Amino acid sequence: MAFNRLKKNKDNQSAEPIGFFKRLKKGLTKTREILTTDIDLLFTGNRKVDDNLLEELEELLITSDIGVQTSMRLIESISKKTVKISGPDQLKDALKEEIFSILNKHSPVPSSGKIVSKPHIIMVIGVNGVGKTTTIGKLAAKYACEGKKVLIIASDTFRAAAIEQLSIWADRAGAEIVKHRDNADPAAVAYDGIEAAIARGVDVVLVDTAGRLHTKINLMEELKKIKRTISKKLPDAPHEILLVLDATTGQNALPQAKVFHDELGVTGIAVTKLDGTAKGGIVVSISSSLPIQLKYIGIGEKIGDLREFDPEQFVAALF
Numbered sequence: 001m002a003f004n005r006l007k008k009n010k011d012n013q014s015a016e017p018i019g020f021f022k023r024l025k026k027g028l029t030k031t032r033e034i035l036t037t038d039i040d041l042l043f044t045g046n047r048k049v050d051d052n053l054l055e056e057l058e059e060l061l062i063t064s065d066i067g068v069q070t071s072m073r074l075i076e077s078i079s080k081k082t083v084k085i086s087g088p089d090q091l092k093d094a095l096k097e098e099i100f101s102i103l104n105k106h107s108p109v110p111s112s113g114k115i116v117s118k119p120h121i122i123m124v125i126g127v128n129g130v131g132k133t134t135t136i137g138k139l140a141a142k143y144a145c146e147g148k149k150v151l152i153i154a155s156d157t158f159r160a161a162a163i164e165q166l167s168i169w170a171d172r173a174g175a176e177i178v179k180h181r182d183n184a185d186p187a188a189v190a191y192d193g194i195e196a197a198i199a200r201g202v203d204v205v206l207v208d209t210a211g212r213l214h215t216k217i218n219l220m221e222e223l224k225k226i227k228r229t230i231s232k233k234l235p236d237a238p239h240e241i242l243l244v245l246d247a248t249t250g251q252n253a254l255p256q257a258k259v260f261h262d263e264l265g266v267t268g269i270a271v272t273k274l275d276g277t278a279k280g281g282i283v284v285s286i287s288s289s290l291p292i293q294l295k296y297i298g299i300g301e302k303i304g305d306l307r308e309f310d311p312e313q314f315v316a317a318l319f
């Protein structure tokens, strides 16, 4: 059964890139309305691009959750080009160009497929409810589709339901799972998982973690302990620390990312729930203000709803 689902998923992926782009575009509709319809409105009455208009544009950008600092940065670049801008389409083109250069900063080419170590360990972190477990399920399916042997470690032992949810995803993705009972020591589960991955010749390991109480020291300490335990078993691991951020939280994602990055050293970001949010500008804000590569975007709850972040595709969907 898992194989059939996997095969189906593979077929869905071969319908790329139109399928995903269309859905991304649909998901970003609310954000796009702010950026396009509202920009058209700025020009009603044959207005010229002056300080007033730019100020209104800055407000629009902030409304889409691009953030105050990034919006100011965009306006500053745009204001240097105003002689060339006489209407909404030219303004949108100028914005697209500036936004693309921000998004392209960390990711000249989608590069997350590179797996050099075996096993390659990816520890997934983030606050509760952002989509860690779902993203792990999607990533497991992606790697499994590429012919890799995948193992998932259930180090979120906070609730039995979390372990059960992860088991369902592992089954769906055609991945193995290492789990203990709920309330087990998350680091001990990680230790056993890595040991199993080495023994079984696994290619990719995805470590699920808890996300509660991110402002409290104990969660960070627990995550650090998991990280240390993994390193004890495999000195160069974890090879990736993937931080999951929820687009619907808008600007709140930034302080979250700072805390996790300071404490654990994040190597990549996945932004989830870009379907149906008016806060899609947060992607621009994240790329602009964090020194971390945006690797994946999620646009739904299904197994095929995750892709490597592609700046060009994203800008095309945004306008």
Ligand code: GDP
Binding pocket: 126, 127, 128, 129, 130, 131, 132, 133, 134, 135, 211, 244, 272, 273, 274, 275, 298, 299, 300, 301, 305
């Ligand atoms: P975790 O607590 O970080 O592990 O989060 P979960 O993976 O359990 O996800 C929390 C909720 O968000 C679930 O209901 C998921 O189905 C949902 N979710 C995750 N990713 C996405 C996404 O990209 N889009 C939408 N609409 N929902 C998502």
Ligand code: MG
Binding pocket: 132, 133, 134, 156, 162, 208, 209
């Ligand atoms: Mg979870």
